[in-house]
Amino acid sequence: MDGWGEKYLLGMAMSQDLYSNFMYSTYMPTVAGKQMRESINISLSDNSCKTEANDSLNIVLVIGESYIKAHSPLYGYYLNTTPIMKEERQKGDLFVFNNINTPYNTTSPTLRNFFSCNCMGLEEDWGDNVFMPILFKRSGYDVYFWDNQNIQQANTWDFTLNSYLHNDKLASASYTAENAQPYQYDGDLINDFFEKRYSLNKNTLSIIHLWGQHVNAELRYPHTAKFNHFTADSVKVKHQWLTKEMRKKIAHYDNATYYNDACMGKILKHYRNANAVIVYLSDHGEEIYDWRPSMGRKIDPMGKNVVKYQFDIPFVVWCSDKYKAKHPEIVKAIRAAVNKPMSSDITCNMLFHLAGLKTKNYRQSLDILSNDYKCPKRILNDKYDYNKIGHK
Numbered sequence: 001m002d003g004w005g006e007k008y009l010l011g012m013a014m015s016q017d018l019y020s021n022f023m024y025s026t027y028m029p030t031v032a033g034k035q036m037r038e039s040i041n042i043s044l045s046d047n048s049c050k051t052e053a054n055d056s057l058n059i060v061l062v063i064g065e066s067y068i069k070a071h072s073p074l075y076g077y078y079l080n081t082t083p084i085m086k087e088e089r090q091k092g093d094l095f096v097f098n099n100i101n102t103p104y105n106t107t108s109p110t111l112r113n114f115f116s117c118n119c120m121g122l123e124e125d126w127g128d129n130v131f132m133p134i135l136f137k138r139s140g141y142d143v144y145f146w147d148n149q150n151i152q153q154a155n156t157w158d159f160t161l162n163s164y165l166h167n168d169k170l171a172s173a174s175y176t177a178e179n180a181q182p183y184q185y186d187g188d189l190i191n192d193f194f195e196k197r198y199s200l201n202k203n204t205l206s207i208i209h210l211w212g213q214h215v216n217a218e219l220r221y222p223h224t225a226k227f228n229h230f231t232a233d234s235v236k237v238k239h240q241w242l243t244k245e246m247r248k249k250i251a252h253y254d255n256a257t258y259y260n261d262a263c264m265g266k267i268l269k270h271y272r273n274a275n276a277v278i279v280y281l282s283d284h285g286e287e288i289y290d291w292r293p294s295m296g297r298k299i300d301p302m303g304k305n306v307v308k309y310q311f312d313i314p315f316v317v318w319c320s321d322k323y324k325a326k327h328p329e330i331v332k333a334i335r336a337a338v339n340k341p342m343s344s345d346i347t348c349n350m351l352f353h354l355a356g357l358k359t360k361n362y363r364q365s366l367d368i369l370s371n372d373y374k375c376p377k378r379i380l381n382d383k384y385d386y387n388k389i390g391h392k
Contacts, residue, residue, distance in 0.1 A: 051139040063209045117131075146206070185222055253286075280318070
């Protein structure tokens, strides 16, 4: 593609004025459609993949939504919103990565670049690169995609993403099976996947895309005694502008995070006795009255706190005991990588490493688990240099 299209239109959408958003909604599907066709054609013609894994390896990729890294005790939050993952970390099974960012604070451009094998820091376009799951399928992996956001709405963000991830040609070549419907709560999506009883005794890549804490967070968890865990009184922040209603919304967000942890608990339990490695990350962050009287993803004025809450994301890797016994060198590499910087758009290289996948699309220099890793430039929303404004 010519290069101006998606970046220019995304910039218009981020300006948040009515005219720009109208122009984005009008022209974005056309621009994204051209890139999608290019990516699909490249993906369908790429047969450069095989795997060295022959030990029934289960790789699970869980993609969260709107997860504020700073609202997890894994990253210093004062409320225990992730008791299960916290316990797994204490046991030595969960590895917490501390310096991972998303290139965008919106879902569609983030995931288009995540699922493609491009590197944004090297100015590579997602439309010019291979769709990552198809390489797993062609190397012999069974690939499952359970997507709770697979809804074809009039909303431009949903359409431009789902028309790529669930394009008929691409999906049939990439996935062994997909979910038939989305669910109100992520736990039901996970239950649906496990009820299919797919074998754990073969090489599998299972992708689970959650609703997570997507606004409105109050809708993202069951309002039972178990998950109405935090209340407005639990919120101890003392900003003068913080109202009772704002505290309620923060409590809802933290309850959604608590429920997200319970969903992760279901997944960990299912794979605990298998040869399994699980990667969890979020597409982007959010704000919920964390440092200013604002919720959502208002980017102006851009600065350290916007980066901290909207672009810094949680990223963890969990390894079963069987996996740790079979792959001690990879576990050692995971442990050594937790403080390295990375933008989530190059995660595919780490996944190829975990899978033992041999493909021309794998690059050691972009694999955070490799000794040859060199973090490329980290650009946010196509215009901001992370290293110049990031809070670290």
